[in-house]
Amino acid sequence: MQMEETMRSEALLVAVDDNIEDEEVPSKELMNEKSKNNLFSRAGPMVGNFSVQYNFQAIAIALTIAERAPATSPQRSWVNEQSKSSVFVGCILGQCFMGYIGDVIGRQAAMSATLSLATLGALASALCPWGSPTSTYAIVIIARFIIGFGLGGVYPLSATQAAESSPYDDDNDTDKIDFNDSLNADHLGDHNDENFDRQEEACNKKRQAAARAADAFFWQAPGEMAPYLVAILLRAALQSQDQSLQWRLLLGIGGIPAAFVVYLEQSSSSKILNKPEEQFSHRKKETNKALRAELAKPDTLKKFLGTGGGWFLYDVAFYGFTLMGPSVVAECFQGDNHESIQDDAWQQLIALSTGIFAVKLTTFLIRHKNYELKALQIGGFYFMAIAYLIFGAVRTWTSLGSWYLYVLYCIINFCLTFGPNVTTFVIPSATYPRATRATFNGASSAAGKLGAVLGTELLPLVHSAYGLNAVIYLCAAISILGALLTQACICDNLLSSSANTNNITEHNCPSRSKATSTLLEATQHVL
Numbered sequence: 001m002q003m004e005e006t007m008r009s010e011a012l013l014v015a016v017d018d019n020i021e022d023e024e025v026p027s028k029e030l031m032n033e034k035s036k037n038n039l040f041s042r043a044g045p046m047v048g049n050f051s052v053q054y055n056f057q058a059i060a061i062a063l064t065i066a067e068r069a070p071a072t073s074p075q076r077s078w079v080n081e082q083s084k085s086s087v088f089v090g091c092i093l094g095q096c097f098m099g100y101i102g103d104v105i106g107r108q109a110a111m112s113a114t115l116s117l118a119t120l121g122a123l124a125s126a127l128c129p130w131g132s133p134t135s136t137y138a139i140v141i142i143a144r145f146i147i148g149f150g151l152g153g154v155y156p157l158s159a160t161q162a163a164e165s166s167p168y169d170d171d172n173d174t175d176k177i178d179f180n181d182s183l184n185a186d187h188l189g190d191h192n193d194e195n196f197d198r199q200e201e202a203c204n205k206k207r208q209a210a211a212r213a214a215d216a217f218f219w220q221a222p223g224e225m226a227p228y229l230v231a232i233l234l235r236a237a238l239q240s241q242d243q244s245l246q247w248r249l250l251l252g253i254g255g256i257p258a259a260f261v262v263y264l265e266q267s268s269s270s271k272i273l274n275k276p277e278e279q280f281s282h283r284k285k286e287t288n289k290a291l292r293a294e295l296a297k298p299d300t301l302k303k304f305l306g307t308g309g310g311w312f313l314y315d316v317a318f319y320g321f322t323l324m325g326p327s328v329v330a331e332c333f334q335g336d337n338h339e340s341i342q343d344d345a346w347q348q349l350i351a352l353s354t355g356i357f358a359v360k361l362t363t364f365l366i367r368h369k370n371y372e373l374k375a376l377q378i379g380g381f382y383f384m385a386i387a388y389l390i391f392g393a394v395r396t397w398t399s400l401g402s403w404y405l406y407v408l409y410c411i412i413n414f415c416l417t418f419g420p421n422v423t424t425f426v427i428p429s430a431t432y433p434r435a436t437r438a439t440f441n442g443a444s445s446a447a448g449k450l451g452a453v454l455g456t457e458l459l460p461l462v463h464s465a466y467g468l469n470a471v472i473y474l475c476a477a478i479s480i481l482g483a484l485l486t487q488a489c490i491c492d493n494l495l496s497s498s499a500n501t502n503n504i505t506e507h508n509c510p511s512r513s514k515a516t517s518t519l520l521e522a523t524q525h526v527l
Contacts, residue, residue, distance in 0.1 A: 045158030045216035051257040052151045053223030058254055059083050060323055061231045062247040069243035072133050079137045084323050086141045087148035088452040094152025099442020102157045114153030115258040121147030126252025156441035158216050210426050214363040217425045221355040228349040290435035303431055306489030311424040311448030313482035317475040318416050320455025331468055332405040351410045355417035362422040373423045374490045380419015381483035387415040388476035392469050430494040
C-alpha cells in the first residue's frame, strides 16, 4: 500500500513538472507538445536572461537622455540612486518567491508568470510616467520595482530549467539531467572499467548541464549592450527634441523579449494551471518537506554562505561599478569634450562588448577544458582584483592619456564578466538537490541582488566623497574577499560527483584535477 502511494505521488510530480498530457492524447500530438516544450526550455532561459540585463542596464542611459528633456529636468540627485536600486529590491523579492513557485508548479509556468510581470513593468515605465519631473520619476521608480520582481524570478528558473533540460535530439530526450544523479557511494573507489566509464558519463552529464546553464546566461552579455545600441539608433532616427520619446521607447522596448517568452509558453502554462488543485497541494507539501530536510542538514548553511555570499560580493563589485559606467568613462575622457550621448553610448557599447568574449571563454572552459566551477570562480575573483588594482594604480601614479585609461576600463569589464559572472549563476544549480533547487537558487540570487542594492547605493556615495580611486580599491578588496569565501565554502568537484559531497577523490574525473590546479596555482602565483 505504501509503495502504491509512493508511485502515485511520483506520477503526480512528473505530470506537473514535465507537463505530460493525459493518457488519451495521441502519440503525434504528444510528440509535438514535447517538441514545443523543449523549444521553450532552451529558448526561454536565453531570452529571459537577455531581458534581465537589458532592463537592468537601460535605466543608466535612459536617465542620461531624460535629464536633457525639458519635461523631465531638472533631475534631482535621489532619482539616479532610487531608479537603479528599486529594481534590485524588487528583484530580491522576486527571486525568493518565484524560485519557490518554480519548485511547486514547475519551471515553465513560473517562468511565464515572472516574465509577464517584467513585461508589465517595462510597459508601465514607458507609458505611465507623466506630469511634473518629480511625479514622472516616482512612477518610473515604482515601475522599476515591478520589473525587478518579474526579472528576479528569471535567475533561479532559467538556471534550473537550462541545467535540467536535455536536448530533444538526444537519445535520452525523455530524461531530465540532474546534477545530483551521482553514482552510488559504494562504487566510488572501484577502478574497474565499467565503473570508470559510468563515472566519466556522470561527469560529462553534469558538465553539459552546467554548460547549458552557462549558455543561457551568456545572453545577459548582449542584453547588457543592447540598451546602448538602441540609444544610438533612437538618437539617429528621431529628432533631438524628441528626447522624451527616446527614453520612453528605450525603457518600453525592454518588455519585448519578455513578452516573446510569455507568448511562446502560454499554451503550456495554461495546461499546468488547469491541473487539479490537489496536485499542486501535494507538490507544495512535498516541496516544503524537502526544504525542511535540506535546512536540517548541518552543511546547508556553509553551502549557502558559498552560493549566496559569493554572489552577494560579486554583485556589489559588478553592479556598483558597471552602473557607474557613464561616470567612469566621463572621468577617463575628462577634458576631451566627449559629452554627447552618442559618444557615451558608443564607449559603453564597446566596453561592454568584451563581456561576450569573457562569458564565451568561461563556458568553453566549463564544457571543453575540464575546469571546475570553484576554480573558475576563485580565479575570476582574483582577475577582477588585479584589474581594479592596475586601473587604480595607473590613474594614481601615471599621466597616461584618456584612451589608455579607457582600454584599462574595457579590461576591467572583461574581467568582471569572466568567471564569477557565470559561475555564481551556475553553482547553486550544481549544489542543491532537484526538489529544492529553484528555491535555494532563488535565495542565492536574492543575496546577490542584495549586494547589487548595496553596491548601487554605497559606491556612488564613496565616489562623491573620496573619488573614483576609492571605489576602485574598495572593489578590489571585495573581489579578494569573494575569492577567499569561495575557497572556504564552495564544494570541490561539483561537476564530478554529488554536489553535496565535499570529500570526492580526484580520480572520479581525473582529467579535471590538472586543469583546475593549474588555474588556482596561476592566480595565486600572480598575487
